[in-house]
Amino acid sequence: MANPDFVATSSRQGPRTSGGPGDGPGRGGGAAARVNPADIKQLKAHPVKTSRITSLFSPHKGALIAVMALISVASVIGLAQPFLIRSIIDNALPNQDVALLAWLAGGLVAVAAATAIIGVIQTWMATAVGQRVMHSLRTRLFSHLQLQSLSFFTRTRGGEVQSRLTNDIAGMQGVVTSTATSIASNLTTAVATAIAMVVLSPKLSLLSLIVIPPAVWLSRKVALLRRDITSAKQRELAGMYTQIEEGLSISGVRLAKTLGTTARDASRFSSSSSKLIDLEMRSQLAGRWRMATMGIVFAAIPAIIYLAAGLPATSDGMSIGTLVAFTALQGAIFRPIMGLLNVGVQWVSAMALFSRIFEYLDLIPEITAPTEPAVLDVAQVRGEVRFEDVGFAYDGGRPVLSGIDLHLPAGSHTAVVGPTGSGKSTLGALLPRLHDPASGRITIDGIDLRDIAPTDLSRIVGVVSQETYLIHDSIRENLLLADPNADDETLWKALDSAQIAALIAALPEQLDTLVGARGHRFSGGEQQRLAIARTILRNPRVLVLDEATSALDNTTEALVQQALDDLAIGRTTLTIAHRLSTVGSSDQLVVLESGAVTERGTPAELVAADGAYAALLAAGETPVPAPA
Structure with a gap:
């Protein structure tokens, strides 16, 4: 019999168990259950319609009906055992009727075999339904969460996201394989057993x-x-x-x-x-x-x-056989009754589980893909970028950027400088569309970023930031994220362009070297150059460099900067500069203060103007990068 003590798992309170080993119907009498206050709170905050849950299982309606039918049949067949025992004790044994005894003994084995086989089939069918629904829901939730903006992941604990994607959805299967099946099994068993008891005595x-x-x-x-x-x-x-x-x-x-x-x-x-x-x-x-x-x-x-x-x-x-049969039935009815007493708690827990999943599925992405994306050939993109009266604020707070008008000619290099908190990194994050402007627009070759398909935009705009991220896998797999079809020769060329090929070639496992968790087997500069090699493989027409060298020592910085300079050749490049020493070769220099452009021109022109940029140079300021 399936265990009815299904309880949702919450990352906020830790696992909620059904009472430990030995609990549950058929395993010691059934565990008592209480409604978890967190479940009630969850349902109040995000109610769930039963119709929405049933819609998940409607494609599998036939299988579910078959499962319920099998449960009922197994419960009824199982009730034959006490009656067979009664006939053995009252008829076959006293009369020494060997033939009857053989038939009755065979009947006991047949009943056990039939219920066991039905139980296996029922479990297989219920688990299959649960797994299919879980797979569909899990992939929907993962894809939906990928559409959320960076601000969602900034304000949401990573453990909470993982819990809903794994624990909650895995627990959802219990609604099919445990809760629903146990309710049907317990109800059928309790009713059938009660009827049999009345028939006996x-x-x-x-x-x-x-x-x-x-x-x-x-x-x-x-x-x-x-x-x-x-x-x-x-x-x-x-x-x-x-x-x-x-x-x-x-x-x-x-x-x-x-x-x-x-x-x-x-x-x-x-x-x-x-x-x-x-x-x-x-x-x-x-x-x-x-x-x-x-x-x-x-x-x-x-x-x-x-x-x-x-x-x-x-x-x-009453005969002895009837007494033995009745006693067996009396013991059997206790367990399903205990299971049915927990139905209310199981229902609340299950609904809270679905509530937590649907709560995330109902999130409206702040950045949405265009319904009719612009038709463009990525290979033919020139890379001319314009910021037109762009404004931005985080979560409706104070403006971080306001009235930004910038023109980045195709193939040119624009550097943005300014004190910490001036909005430099936010400006850089708008170009790959990690955020959308609150006002104004940003275009590439005259096309609004919001009209470009996300897959196309990721191929057009490449980003190298100070915070590189390498997955816990080999160097090869990290590079293939940018171009899954690249061969080893292409990978080595990218590594060479990133000034790190010699170092990788000297490693015993070379491209198969494991980078470790978040790339910690490599130094910061080596991680940066691997990230640059990955960007080279992506071959973007527009490049955003959010000061990838600000946390490096001078020797490593020189290597990384050389790799960045090589990468920027022929591409429209926007450099977010925290070190003024990296902007001298830029075609255009922009100074930001309090989210607004205060100066623009070539580095030489701004030095001659003796304004904000000249003051930064005179102060020797190299602000520490921080989220704008």
């Missing part, structure tokens, strides 16, 4: 109405105690896992060593581990009490039945 069935309710109440009472303890333990475990993730990552270890917090972190971890000792002890003791309680319940119910069967007023001439 109406008087003992009436007695069961008195015996079962207190037994169920006692079981739930003890189960709830363990549930609370288990929830506390899971929350503490979640906190410990967070400490492990943060404290033992490359960045976390580096931070702890540089700040000297290793002893403090170890103390926090020890404290958390110590709390788990007490919680585990209480959990095990509560579990033992629960098992003891259930043992008493399951011993007391048959004892009462046997006692009633021995009294003239209630025996009603």
